[in-house]
Amino acid sequence: MDAFLNACRETIGADYVLTQDADVLGFVVDWRQRFQGKALAVLKPGSTEEVAALVRLCMQFNVAIVPQGGNTGLVLGSVPDSSGKAVVLSLKRLNRIRHVDPVNNTMTVEAGCILADVQAAAAQAQRLYPLSLASEGSCTVGGNLSTNAGGTAVLRYGNARELCLGLEVVTAGAETWDGLRGLRKDNTGYDLRDLFIGAEGTLGIITATVLKLFPQPKAQLTALAALQTPDAALQMLSLAQAHCGASLTAFELMSDFSLQLVGTHFPQMQLPFASRHPQYVLLELSDSESEQHASAMLESLVAEALDKDLIQDAVVATSLAQSRALWNLREHISMAQAAEGKNIKHDISIPISDIGHFISATDLLLQQGFPGCRMVTFGHLGDGNLHYNVSPPAHMPDTEFIEQQEAVNLVVHDSVHRFGGSISAEHGLGALKREELLRYKSPVEMTLMRSIKVALDPQQLMNPGKLL
Incomplete structure (x- = not known):
């Protein structure tokens, strides 16, 4: 491959063809630090023309290409496999x-x-x-x-x-x-x-x-509400949409255990309630009229939800700092999970009306199959996307629990399929879920997808081993 690498150096400059292990490492390890691949080189073109020239060289020398942006993916879609035969093509210099x-x-x-x-x-x-x-x-x-x-x-x-x-x-x-x-x-x-x-x-x-x-919206207001069940959260969602219409920008569901982890690993971030509740909803309004208009909508929504016993408590942020503090609770869930140890993640989507039934049914199946497992359930309730993650029982080593990942995935993804959902909502398939796709996609869908792949990438050089 010396001829290929030399041609790459002539095309984009030697400084942008990385081959030393220390230089390549950050491009071949996945975001969760669970997998390390190998690359023939990391190529860093600085323009669209240089990207095209590098692809032309890869075609000539039959070298596979793994395109990569920030390498923040969670399904091994942006890192090469362990063969060392592919190049990582980093787009970081195309940043204008x-x-x-x-x-x-x-x-x-x-x-x-x-x-x-x-x-x-x-x-x-x-x-x-x-x-x-x-x-x-x-x-x-x-x-x-x-x-x-x-x-x-x-x-x-x-x-x-x-x-x-x-x-x-x-x-x-x-x-x-x-x-x-x-x-x-x-x-x-x-x-x-x-x-x-x-x-x-x-x-x-x-x-x-x-x-x-x-x-830009004239006002953005944030509130955190405490509830008993995901079904109550769905009723709250319908009420919020009726009150706020298109002003409702975000509607995030978070289980109590999710936020317990945040409080444990980030003690400066605590819930603003005197007692704990099974579920929480973080909602945000973005209003094009005025802060007063948005505030009136939110206050009316919270008051009616309390009157109807949909929620047990609520706090409305009255400043940007308070709003940021509420969002920090949501945004630190994944980091708290990582600090707690390894867990089995699922990025799924379910028809919104069935989310409550899915959670109760699938929680039960997991407890039957893996007694004591702890559920870190959170996500974008407003669009049906759940991060439905399974943590080990309290006293089980996480490495031991991770050995059961395939069995846990089977329970969760079969349940997702029964409810008419998708096993990937926003993270993609990458290499991690590629084989599972065969279980849930129809033969017609798989044939059409393969036909597109063959038609557009006949040499099979573009991110091989991912998605299909």
Whole structure:
């Protein structure tokens, strides 16, 4: 492979072809630090033209490509396998914000832009880019689109797919498709944009995108409510939608055990209630009229929910600091889980009306099969996406419990399938869930997906071993 690596150095510069173990390490270890792959090299192109040139070399030398953004994925989709035959193609140097159009409410950015930087650039133009994730300080826009990321504001604004109007893509044939059109209506054939979004880099490499922007809200208000059951939370959701309509931006469900973990590992973050409750809902309003209007809506909602016994207690943030403190409880759940030890994660979606039934039925099945396991259940109730995670019994070593991962996954994913849900809501499939897809997708779906893969990537060089 010396000839290949030398050609790469001539194409993008020797400084951007990494082959030393110390330089490569951060690109081949997954976000959760559970898997370490190997790479022939890490390539760091600085432009779309350089990406295309590198893909052309990979075709010539038959070298597989693992596209990578911020490497914050949770399903082994952005790291190479252990063979050492693939290159990691890092998009981090493609980090320019090319154009902001506040009249068209769009922004054209390169795939390596950090999500938080895109949010800040939108704010500078008095606009909002609403995609919000816990990893927004590290994840990139290209990775968001490749996994069709969701986050906390899907209820109002949709996921990454709904926030994208156009793409620039380097195909598996080393051609560049310029689909950077800021159009909301374009009915001229197959929607190629939607084909590449959510494909996890298996069909081509997203290098730039046109994103939707929105007017900044006049007010954002946050409240935390305590409830008895997920079914009560669903009733609260219906009430909130009736009161607040499109102003309801986020509606997050969190179990008591989830927040117990936060309090244990981050003692400075405590619930603002005198007693504990089985479930909690964190909701946010984004109002285009005024803070007074938003406050009146929220106060009316909370009052009616208390009168109807849907909630037992509630606190409404009266300052930005209080709002941030409430969101910190939600955003630190994953970090608290990591501090507690290894657990078995599930990123699932269920029809919203069935979430309560799913949780009670699946909790029971898991207790029957794995007595004493502890459920860390939280997620985006407003769009049906649960992070339904299973922690070991209190006195069982986590390494011992993780050995039962396949059996736990089978219980959870079979239950998801029975309820008409999906085994991946926003994290993707990667290598972690690739084989499980065969159990839940119909033969027709699998044949169509494979046909698309073969048609667009005949050499099978794009992120092999992922998704399919």
